[in-house]
Amino acid sequence: MIVNDMKNHLKTFAAMLPLIGAACNGTHEHSFVERLGTDTLLMETFTHSADFIEGTVIVRNPATRLGRYRADIGVDGIERLEVSWRTPETNPSGPPDESSIVTFTADSITMVKTGGRNPGTITVARDGTVIPRAGAGAFSFGLFEYLGAVAAESGNDEFAYSTVQAGSPRIASNTVIRRDGNTVTFGYFGNPMKMSFENGHIVGRSGDETTMKVEGEMTEAFNIEALALDFAARDAAGEGIGTPSPGATVQASAAGANFEVVYSQPAKRGREIFGNLVPFGEVWRMGANAATHFTTDRDLVATGETIPANTYTLWATFTEEEATLIVNSQTRQWGTQYDAEQDFVRLPLQMATLDESVERFTMDVTEVDGKAVLSLAWDRTMYFVEFEVR
Numbered sequence: 001m002i003v004n005d006m007k008n009h010l011k012t013f014a015a016m017l018p019l020i021g022a023a024c025n026g027t028h029e030h031s032f033v034e035r036l037g038t039d040t041l042l043m044e045t046f047t048h049s050a051d052f053i054e055g056t057v058i059v060r061n062p063a064t065r066l067g068r069y070r071a072d073i074g075v076d077g078i079e080r081l082e083v084s085w086r087t088p089e090t091n092p093s094g095p096p097d098e099s100s101i102v103t104f105t106a107d108s109i110t111m112v113k114t115g116g117r118n119p120g121t122i123t124v125a126r127d128g129t130v131i132p133r134a135g136a137g138a139f140s141f142g143l144f145e146y147l148g149a150v151a152a153e154s155g156n157d158e159f160a161y162s163t164v165q166a167g168s169p170r171i172a173s174n175t176v177i178r179r180d181g182n183t184v185t186f187g188y189f190g191n192p193m194k195m196s197f198e199n200g201h202i203v204g205r206s207g208d209e210t211t212m213k214v215e216g217e218m219t220e221a222f223n224i225e226a227l228a229l230d231f232a233a234r235d236a237a238g239e240g241i242g243t244p245s246p247g248a249t250v251q252a253s254a255a256g257a258n259f260e261v262v263y264s265q266p267a268k269r270g271r272e273i274f275g276n277l278v279p280f281g282e283v284w285r286m287g288a289n290a291a292t293h294f295t296t297d298r299d300l301v302a303t304g305e306t307i308p309a310n311t312y313t314l315w316a317t318f319t320e321e322e323a324t325l326i327v328n329s330q331t332r333q334w335g336t337q338y339d340a341e342q343d344f345v346r347l348p349l350q351m352a353t354l355d356e357s358v359e360r361f362t363m364d365v366t367e368v369d370g371k372a373v374l375s376l377a378w379d380r381t382m383y384f385v386e387f388e389v390r
């Protein structure tokens with residue numbers, strides 16, 4: 001549905017979150033930082049009033065960009081969003097500048113994009129409440145504060161909405177769900193991303209229940225222009241964040257067989273890994289992003305189990321005492337799409353303690369005493385399984 005009289009949305013936020021207290025009126029300014037472990041991924045300052053939301057955002061991956069946005073609010077919600085992105089001049093080889101203007105009517109959304117990838121004009125149908133995103137990877141705190149207020153206007157514990165990214169024809173359906181106290185969630189690749197509010201204002205965002213373990217919090221005001229220049233200079237010097245979990249491919253010959261492992265490499269970033277980032281007792285995707293794929297051109301035998309030559313996906317479970325490798329017959333899926341009914345075999349993993357910490361999750365295939373050894377190492381621990389080749 002189209003939410004009416006959105007100019008008063010801040011006054012009614014407590015209807016959904018009664019423990020917060022009365023939301024404040026007028027214009028307010030806030031600053032936020034979002035981190036992945038010890039690395040800063042996003043910084044934002046925004047101003048929110050009954051008539052507009054205006055913000056400046058730094059997004060650091062895969063390269064630093066500085067974005068500015070303004071969303072104009074009318075009686076039926078956001079009527080217009082204007083967004084521009086640029087690479088600070090301290091990184092001459094960064095992504096090109098781009099800008100978008102998104103206009104909303106009762107039944108359509110029109111996006112005009114200049115520069116960057118896929119410039120041009122797109123018009124798509126609108127059905128219900130739509131919350132725009134400022135760009136790829138830019139979950140703006142200002143726009144998400146507005147989402148929380150719109151959800152509160154509905155008076156329901158669950159509120160359906162859609163998102164649209166400036167310059168993209170795809171509209172994604174989602175739901176805000178009220179939790180206890182001052183917390184609501186929205187769907188993030190099948191898991192709940194949490195938003196926390198106080199006095200009608202967003203104060204934090206947590207991905208601890210998602211595969212993207214980000215933590216965002218309100219902070220003191222900062223010089224966003226100076227920080228953007230510094231981050232971009234780090235990019236130019238090869239010291240930036242880059243892609244958080246880059247893809248990797250292992251191709252190896254061992255014990256007469258040829259192997260390939262295709263996976264992604266999340267980083268430690270100062271976090272505790274096994275038992276924390278990789279929880280005990282849960283199936284883990286062996287990396288990040290798409291499911292990890294394992295190919296062998298010869299039959300393999302481990303602990304009496306035969307694995308025919310083929311392509312599989314690999315998963316694992318861990319406890320304090322033991323670890324298990326799961327070889328699954330399903331392939332070509334995302335890493336959150338695990339189907340236990342397609343497990344081919346489960347194998348015990350052996351464990352070894354490493355002398356030095358491994359920053360990025362690393363897989364390998366080597367030959368030891370005539371056997372092929374598949375290993376995975378992260379932090380101070382290595383797990384491995386030995387295969388006989390048939």
